[in-house]
Amino acid sequence: MKIYNTQKNRKEEFIPLEENKVKMYVCGPTVYNFFHLGNARPFVVFDTLRRYFIYKGYDVTFVQNFTDVDDKIIRAANEEGIEAHELSERYIKEYFTDADGLGIMRADVHPKVSEHIPEIIDMITTLIDKGYAYAIDGDVYYRVSAFRDYGILSGQSIDDLMSGARIDIDDRKESPLDFALWKNKKEGEPYWESPWGQGRPGWHIECSAMSKKYLGETIDIHGGGADLIFPHHENEIAQSCACSGKKFVNYWMHNGYINVVNEKGEDEKMSKSLGNFFTVRDISEQFDLEVVRMFILSAHYRSPISFSKEHLEQTKNGMERLYNVKYNLQFFMDKAQDGEITEAEKETIAKLDELMAQFEAEMDDDLNTANALSSIFEMAKLINVEVSENTTKAALQLIYDKYMAPCKVLGIVGKEKELLDEEIIELIEQRTQARKNKDFARSDEIRDLLKDRGIILEDTREGVKWKRI
DSSP states (O other), X not given: OEEEETTTTEXXXXXXXXXXXXXXEEOOOBOSSOOBHHHHHHHHHHHHHHHHHHHTTOEEEEEEOBBOSSHHHHHHHHHHTSOXXXXXXXXXXXXXXXXXXXXXXXXXXXXXXXXXXXXXXXXXXXXXXXXXXXXXXXXXXXXXXXXXXXXXXXXXXXXXXXXXXXXXXXXTSSSTTOEEEEEEOOTTSOOBOOTTOSEXXXXXXXXXXXHHHHHOSSEEEEEEEXXXXXXXXXXXXXXXXXXXXXXXXXXXEEEOOEEEEOTTSOEEEOOTTTTOOOBHHHHHTTSOHHHHHHHHHTSOTTSOEEEOHHHHHHHHHHHHHHHHHHHHHHHHHHHOOOOOOOHHHHHHHHHHHHHHHHHHHHHHBTOOHHHHHHHHHHHHHHHHHHOOTTSOHHHHHHHHHHHXXXXXXXXXXXXXXXXXXXXXXXXXXXXXXXXXXXXXXXXXXXXXXXXXXXXXXXEEXXXXXXXXX
16 A cells, blocks of 8 residues: 655655555544544545555554643633633534544543643653753743754754744744744633642644554654644644654644535635635535545545535535435345355456455555545445346345445445335334244344334334334
């Protein structure tokens, strides 16, 4: 598999630190509001990468943090007249609601800044002891000039950054480029005790400290949006490498921006100031979030993608075509007869194998989900043409499994069709007949099928009763 490494500006063969293991860290949300579509893109992209590694047999450790200590959180909490931790806990819960809707798997660890203050203080202390940081009046700053590789990720030199730097309002700092590791307590802000007095962490230090705790000093992949390359990820490198003396990340991956199509049909950057800002929660009122996931995956992750309701409608139509294939296969399987797989069916299965190989080739080429998705549509087209109610049960099961495998990797077409009342009654009648015939295996199969679809059966003296759960 090849991955585009932002630091090297090229695709590189992915070679994990440990055989068959992958350590991934992805920057999570700052939890002061519902997350927007731009936030959703890295969440979906790196969830898909994780799914693909799992599909390929890797043991993946996936860490995604919650920034629950931040200026925006404090400001929003003060406006509501509540504590910062109350606000952040509320929006962590809301994050999971929307993330679940997008089909995003839970991380192995979701660390919070507020729960890792000791680790952050330890790292800052080490940086001070090694000469990479300095304390002034309760604040601690990173000394950028002490780290000779500063700019290695963004491709900017310290001289270039200095020439473009604004005159810093804090003349206590040795350089305008130096950034905060620890902030002295201010009125109305949460704080913790530290060797430098009461205060709270700066933004960048949190990811370095939490990545080290859960993944070690060197990790395989660090992901996030392109907007985080500088200064956030650049500063993470400076902190982590200075602290450990080792390489921090082997592969840096960054997704592109989401643009919004305006009334003139032109792309423009999504922003609050332009009034074209959409939260995932807003979109969920009109579209199933699985459609949003597929929309995000319909473009290569490094390319910009244009958002509009028309594009979501097109994606929705495509999603329905994929679901129809799934439901048709399930319908055929319920009615199919046993028998040996025919030569024609073997040819169909071989064609699906070829398309699956094509799918994997696209995913191996820097996670090209756009082309990989096209392979799934080719599978759907093939199945529509070559599969019918006359296909044998054994062949149908193989075809179904092969069709669903790439869908699962992309995290789409995972929902089950809600049964209509008449379909439920028909299945109950089939189960009753199976019990009369002492075909208890079929009876149990139907009960389990209904349970999986949210239907509970109850055998009573008056007959079988059912209810939805």
